[in-house]
Amino acid sequence: MCTAFLRIAWLLQTSSKAQPFREAIDLQKKQLFNHNQRVGCIDYNDVEDYVIDVVFSKAFDLYPRDGGNFHVPSAALLKTSRNAEIARHVVVAAVPLNIADITQENDYCKGSFDEDQNFKTKSVLCMPIYNSDKKIIGVTQLINKINGNPFNESDANTIEAFSIFTGLGIHNCQMYENACKLMAKQSVALEVLSYHATAQNDETEKLMTCDIPAAENLGLYTYEFNDLPMSEDETLKSTIAMFRDSNIIKKFRIPYDVICRWTCSVKKNYRPVTYHNWRHAFNVAQTMFTILYTGGLIPLFDDLEVFALLAGCLCHDLDHRGTNNAFQVKVESPLAMLYSTSVMEHHHFDHCIMILNSEGNNIFQSLSSEEYRKVIKMLEHAILSTDLALYFKKRGDFKKIVDEGEKEFQEPIKKDLLKAMMMTVCDVAAITKPWEVQYEVAHLVANEFFEQGDIEKTQLGEKPIAMMDRDKQDELPKMQVGFIDAICIPVYKMFAELNPGLEPMFVGVSNNRNNWQALAEDNERKIMGNGQAKTTEKDKENEKEKDEIKEENDSPQTIKPPRTSKVKPDQPLTARKSSIKSKQITPQKKVAIKEPKGKTKICTLM
Template sequence: MASKEQTSIFSEVFELEQADLENKGPHNGNGNGCRFPIHIGITGYVATTGETLNISDAYKDPRFDPKVDSETGFRTHEMLCMPIKNASGAIQGVSLLVNKMDGSAFNKNDEDMFEAFAIFCGMGIHNTKMYEKVCRAVAKQRVALETLSYHATAPSEEAQRIKKLPVPTSNELGLLKFSFSELRMTEDETLLAAIRMFLDLDLLNKFRINYETMCRWLLSVRKNYRNVTYHNWRHAFTVAQTMFAIIKAGGMKNVLTDIEVMCLMVACLSHDLDHRGTNNNFQVMIESPLAQLYSTSTMEHHHFDQCIMILNSKGNEIFMNLNPEEYTNAIRLLEHAILATDLAVYFKSRGEFFHLVDEQKCEWNEDDQRELLRGMLMTACDISAISKPWDVQKEIAKLVFGEFFEQGDLERQQLNKVPDDMMNREKRDLLPKMQVGFVDAICLPVYESLTKVNDKMKPLLDMCQSNRNNWQHLATLSIQQLEEKESIKGSAEEKDIDESETTSSSEKSQGAPPRKK
């Protein structure tokens, strides 16, 4: 055997007898291999040149090394030596036949048969090497995941600290209100509020979740959100609170099963894990590793992967007491819920959902319709900032567009590209108009449809419509201000022209020399 990187050959000798060929007994192979420089002998020549050698008398060939026979006591006569190659033609080793049993030279038929054997050996060696590489890659991946898990999960001491803190009631926190806002809450208060939601939904009891495990899982989820302008832990917490309000106050508690409620809450808190502050299109444009992994819903697939990684990390296994069937179902529900937050997915599925609702053909006992409903609920929660009181909505909109403008800056710097208006900070005067377009195209349709499902969700629609009117008012003012600026600018230019003409006429009347242009 030999390779390009090696400077020597090792060999294994098998003494084949007639009984071996007829499968009448084991071969007399010996495990005493030898190793010698790659350029020595017949095998060395074939290993370095890749040529096939068919030699009828070995001792008449200057490339044959007689020392091989003197060391073994064997007499070599005929030799057929052939390289073993992989699919790309690289030499993996050398195969050698010595002395036909009838004493004749190796013929063309022998060469063809031996070539087939060499090809088979090459495939086997190549597959073995690939398997070894895969095994090493899997081992490296496991080490990386263990390291990542250690650094990505919250320490148990922090979980024990949170565990000791008193948890306010839902009424004290205002969690049942669709108008809820976390903007003035501390980090610990958001964690305690998240715990309260799981407690009030009785999820810890129904799924036998250890309280400290729940605390640590929440801490780990928060830790895995990057410090980006908008798509951070606080956004995820707000999305989860809206889902909680929809379930408890929006009439969905009697429609959704316990496992659906559990998975929707987990999905809301996890749906933007490790968000980088840029959208799917940006990942594709820069050809990021994530875009190479996932051709559709790029970031959403990554968020789901991060969610599973945390759930499987030691001390964070809030699903550990589910039986295999429940666990499989929970993972399926989680994946669908997180991928549903991709607006491209929303646009694909909303037509069917709207039709079912408008035609009053909803049958929530059918799996496909339940799936549509869960997807619409995830979208409604993800965009719920538009349904908050006007002062909160304005503040959140600044964060959203701040992150968009940061992406636009990256597009200018890295791609030398003029960003779309929504990402272009030079177009920030158009923000109110863009918000109106966003509400009309995405927000109002889903809230109108969910209100038809259950009118207890109407507060989402009412506040969304109110905010839409406020943005429309600002958009109208922006247009008027822009027109006034253009009017003032035009008047100023006309005044400059008039003054210039007056000065020119005065100079001519006084006989002044013409000014140079």
């Protein structure tokens, strides 16, 4: 049936250029009905790649003289009809079948699709119907030419062309049915996921009954804020404090149980990965709270924008898997197939919407339809802006605006650009924290990167980039300096120029850069020192050997035993293998860093 598929391409091309697709099908139907008493189409679902017992799922019988109406034979009739038996033969043999006089054929049982005994089948032309995978999905039958003659080659060509269009129709119907089933499955899956993703009532009630301190008492207005000593419950209470002290809860009439349930649900939907977890999201939101109120940016935004920014910060990494966008694309994950750009960021936003649509979690329920549309759009913009690839694209435009002295940001385009840069400022704000906090957080980030690098090594068989290669963890200080110079210094410098109230962040990142640079230089000195010490020892040994050879040449020529390395009597024989001393390892500097809950850990600087 290769010609059939060549004809498919030709027919599709012809129908698209010469006449509408529907007209082409109508022309085929008209030609068939004018020359045949009955046209039948039998749908066949082949479950296996090979045929054992052909079972037809449905048949359509067309009577040209009855206005072209469909007649659907019963399932019982399909099992015993003569026409179905012929169709089975065509499916199994995968070839057309032309019977001039069926009364002369003893291979088929009696009966027909129609229970009307007045209709007598004489001649049959049966053609297989193929889908795009060249699998048979049904058969088309022509029964009894009106002129009483047997079917000829011209009739075979006609029904073959008609079968092509029929195949397209059946294939589209099957695709639609499959899509409906998949949508139903998705609906069930989302319902189950929504139930398990939503915070339980006891969690919500516990938070509702807690006394929420003032944001100022919790230190939420300070750039030096440190969440490490805080418990999980304290982070939840601090989140409620930010919404309350921003007047968002009162302004937008959010039921207290809804804001508490939503906060607990958001926390629950962060995976326990090393860095991109609930703690990171909470810190990003706290930084946004600080730059708005302490940094002096709050006059630039209305209440709805503040609401969207804080909610966006809390949701910006929902369901993060501990791997980046490049990894998702590399492994061809379902997320990468679903989103073409900003893979994880789109997933974070969709997950945010799923929580909002869960019962009792819609913190925007009191908004008007227009306000709701605006806040969802702002929420999406905020979350997608955390993709650093977009930051690099927008940074130049933002710098130009800052250099021009813009202070008001009333134009929508400029304000969107400002909000996008603010999301980046908050997302990487750990780089501006006091050194003890920055040092520990940097190692959390590095460990998450190393975990991805380990997967790339073991499962993908690839060598990861340096920042994700555990074998290069000693280069962390150097990599931190590179990260600060490429991403952090430029954006914090621009914001310091934009508003003096934001200068502490620029000072913080500059101080941390100096600390990382000092560690990087210290590492370089250690490497150079070890290499120089090794070279010096080798030079001494070479000079010693030269002196011994010179003494031998100056002494009388006598036969001497081969020289051996000088080894002390109590030295093991293995020491004879090398006369070069082993490399001396310089003790590494240690710094005391506080962990949560007042504990102290000694970390070795690399």
